[in-house]
Amino acid sequence: MSHDVVRTIGLTKNFDAVTAVDNLELRIGEGEIVGLLGPNGAGKTTTVNLILGLLSPSGGRVELFGEDLARARSRVLRRVNFASAYVGLPRDLSVVENLRVFAHLYEVRDPSARIQAVVEQLDLGALTNRRVGQLSAGQRTRVVLAKALLSGPDLLLLDEPTASMDPETADGIRADLAAYAAEDKTLLWTSHNLAEVEAHCTRVVFMNGGRVVLDGPPRDLTRHAGRVLVRIRPRAGLPSALSARFQPESSDGWLRAEAVDEPEAAELVAASHQAVGLEGVELKRPTLEDLFLILARGGWA
């Protein structure tokens, strides 16, 4: 019996000629907070939907808590919940009515007490009797999150959980999720807010073209990558051999390149300086955001 909370085995999803997820082998253990990153079309949301059973695989399978999702769907999904900024709740029902309905669907014990707890946790007290359709986008996202936390899931999937929230509310939500994860819960979190992922996730999985291209703790990833970002501002146009290595970064003349290590970075800078002279130079280790941009462009894969 596997102890993985999530395990995908050769998971593949094709939409006609497009392969959205390609032979994905992913294991997520108990208590991990995994950030799933990648550019649009990388396969993140498809992966989440496959794990939730909203999509059926074209090949391979999903195991949750050691059980095949396709065979034990109802049983394993009792231990899973999700929140997505892109999925709504019935707008004609009030906040508390929605929560009551989902408390039944997840067979939550002592639903009134549990509803009260998530309402307090997410500061929804003033909204409980308002219809969901009357709430702002940020308030609705909090209600969707309350729905997700209501059942106390062992696996929580979050698709852009802080999208459409003001910074203060988003910080509060991140703190709530961090507290939830501290209870040894497992979180799979897709986000375009890389600072959020870097701060809260214990592991980051980069996807591109339906495949995992990097996987590891955020700090290790940037260190493991071992690359150096080179930014230069040349006095004139670089010779073609050199300019092929750089990409324009902004209209004020800064160019950007990635070097595999520090000696190569130094070589690039020296060659550029020798060729046309430099007005500015900057070398730095990539942040998660830099890595994201590099991988999204297909580099280092």
Place this chain on the structure above:
Amino acid sequence: MSGRRVLGIALRQWLTLRRSFPRLFDVFYWPILEVVLWGLVTQYLLTQAGASFAPSLLIGGMILWTLLHRSAEDLSIAFLEESWSQNLPNLFASPLRPLEYLAASMLVGTVKVLGAGFAVTGLAALFYGYAVWELGPTLLVAVPALVAFGWSLGLFTMGLTLRYGRQVDVLAWSLTIVFQPLVCAVYPLQVLPPSLQVIAGLLPPTHVFEATRAAAAGAPAWGELLIGIVGGVITLALGTAYYLTGLDYARAIGRLASAGE
């Protein structure tokens, strides 16, 4: 089958009905309007010289047709409401089983159909002196047979929605109407042209309506009724299969996942 999950969906549909005046209005408005209209037509025809027909032919047929029509609409519109409110991903990523969803929808649908049925029956008795319960045991079999066929149409519409998306939403209102002339609710089967009689004969409600007219004339037609109820059960099974395979299809092409967007 989990009773709590069935209760959860039933609660969701009940709250929607209770909170929405237009939806509550819809449950009673059309049935009452149809019975009032056909009751008046019946009254007028009875005053014409030489007119000799049982009131059950029109008003009784319309009451029973209303039950079939409401059953189909209740089921399909409840499902469409989940689609419109972007709630399908929440439901089908939860432990809810597809048959639990159906059981809950049928439970709420039964309450609505009974509510509308009692309202129109009472009106018919009050204003036109027509007592549908005089059909006796035939009525007890006819109602579930017609409701079963109505649910089959609702399930078929749900299956189409899962396969083809919101472009087929309109069928929730229009599909049942296609069957109205064919099932001979307010006239005998012989009225139809021969070619349509063949098609009508394949539809279980046609036999149910023939049986109710026979019962009203004092000669119960149990054979017709049996065909009606067995046919209703068979179409219900086919409708359920179409809905379930529609869910599989929606999972395969991504329609269920994108229903929230």
